[in-house]
Amino acid sequence: MNVIRRCLAPAVLFAALALAPLRAQDPPTLLPTGSGDPLWWDTFISCVDALERFTGPRLPEWVVRTAPLSYRSRRPLYDREGHPLPDGAGGQATEPCHQSGRYFLPPAWRVGRGAALPLVIYNHATTLAKDQVPSTFQGHEWIFGAAAAAYYGFAVVMPDQPGMGGDAVATHPYLHARSLGHAVVDAIGAARDALATDPYARTHGYAWDGRVFLIGYSEGGFASLAAAKELEARKAEFGGEADFLLAGTACLAAPVDLPGAVRRMVLEPSRPFSHPFFLPYLVIAWHEVYGPVMDPLEVLAPRLLESRTDGNILQWMDGTRGGDAADMRIAQRMGAAPCQVVLRTLLSPAWVARNLEEPGYATSPFRAVLEENDVSGGWAPTRPLFFGQSLDDQEVPPAIAQRALDRFSEAIRAEGRDPDRLLSFKAVAAEGSGVDHVKGTILALPAAFDWIHRGGPPVGRPPTARR
Incomplete structure (x- = not known):
């Protein structure tokens, strides 16, 4: 029975890939986008649940080649x-750390012997549970990496975020640009090594075609843009302009404008938020990096810190449970209905007045922290950027992408270049569609992989989005 399950589950899930003609060079878009249809979300989750339960990492190589990844990375260091x-050399000190992940290669029938493959570094979205990551074949997102490898013929590498998977003893540096950027950049070398040494790849003569794409949704999009910023800043270390390996970056529904749009969201006095766990997640993570500037005992609302029979916020955020479970406990503690928690209520009013509201914000050390992690400002991209998401996303509103596009356009024009050749946006579902931040993954990610496959052509700009 187990053998049947292991063979049947991937066969059923990947049946849709047969729509692409054998070894087709221009397959149709993997999933339809723009219709506003949430694409049977519950059915999708059930299918992936079944795969993770019955198949695990044992996908047959005629479907997709997969193996775990282990590599050495760098963790940036700060004083207290x-x-x-x-x-000592004009940069920031780092310490070595171990990162884990998983990679996927296309089956030989799809690309043929001796194929040259682009490398796609796919960074997974926000997860609170430390084991719900690609290396463990959990967390559901691996399915997009597997499908992109099998369908489009990409070599897809999915690193676990720092502090996850094989690095679980560390605190995950949630939305910390330098930590995430280092991990993604260091994954590029690990990806090239994996492609060069993988037995399946060597048997079939696979090689790297010289292109690297970065892609990610939500925090994964933030990590991708942070890495793109670092790569652009260190271009000389990666071959100079002529041989610069970055081919493009897809930043999907990501909170990239922390000192602007995200700060305004937190300050709103009555706006409900569906996934409030992200705010204490940020506070706890940045306390690990920045010390007293972000002390949870001062930043978070006293009610959340109270130790009761169900624990407190510090225990709920320890990585042993998922974000949905933490959201439920936060809502119960705050006396709010699920999906109706107001972010501002999770913070100490005194801390908010000193550090987020004017005039305190103007001189607060927290302002410098937010600006350090602003990956949508202070640089001008030279390689294509793709933004995509549902216009009905309330957790990471499209106005954030609009703001990033405007800032990048201004910076690119200031250098005498045409931003329309580099920047693009795709609305994968309309306002009123019901496709929220979580459901948007099954529309935005296929759209981004299709953008990579088709060479990154501009696909327009976002309409004026509600804020």
């Missing part, structure tokens, strides 16, 4: 006041 520690 939150200032970067110098490395």
Whole structure:
């Protein structure tokens, strides 16, 4: 029975891939987009649940080649006041850390012997549970990496975020640009090594075609853009302009404008939020990086910190449970209905007044922290950027992508270049469609992989989005 399950589950799930003609060079878009149809979300989740339960990492190689990834990365170091520690060479000191992940290669029938493959570094979205990551074949997102490898013929590498998977003893640096950027950049070398040494790839003569794409949804999009910013800043270390390996970045429904749009969302006095766990997640993660500037005992609302029979916020956020479970406990503690928690109520009013509201924000050390992690400002991209999401996303509103596009356009024009050749946006579902931030993954990710396959052509700009 187990053998039948292991063979049947992937066969059923990947049956749709047969729509692409054998070894087709221009397959149709993997999933339809733009219709506003949430694409049977519950059915999708059930199918992936079954795969993770019955198949695990044992997908047959005629479907997709997969193997775990292990590589050495760097963790940036700060002093106890939150200032970067110098490395003596004009940069920031780092310490080595171990990162894990998983990679996927296309089956030989799809691409043929001797194929040259682009490398796609796919960064997974926000997860609170440390084991719900690609290396463990959990968390559901691996299915998109597997499908992109099998359908489009990409070599897809999915790193676990720092502090996850094989690095679970560390605190995950949620939305910390330098930590995530280092991990993604370091994954590129690990991806090239994996492609060069993988037995399946060597048997079939696979090689790298010289292109690297970065892609991610939500925090994964933030990590991808943080890495793109670092790569652009260090271009000389990666071959210079002529041989620069970054081919494009897809940043999907990501909170990239922390000091602007995200700060305004937190300050809103009555706006409900469906997934409130992200705010204490940020506070706890940044306390690990910046020290007293982000002390949870001062930043978070006293009610959340109270130790009761159900624990407190510090226990709920320890990585042993998922975000939905943490959201439920937060809502219960705050006396709110699920999906109706107001973010501002999760913070100490005194801390908000000193550090988020004017005039305190103007001189607060927290302002410098937010600006350090603003990946949508302070640089001008030279390689294509794709933004995509549902216009009905309330957790990471499209106005954030609009703001990023406007800032990038201004920076690119200031250098005498045409932003329309580099920047694009795709609305994968309309306002009123019911496709929220979570459901948007099954529309935005296929759209981004299709954008990579078709060479990154511009696909327009977002309409004026509600804020």
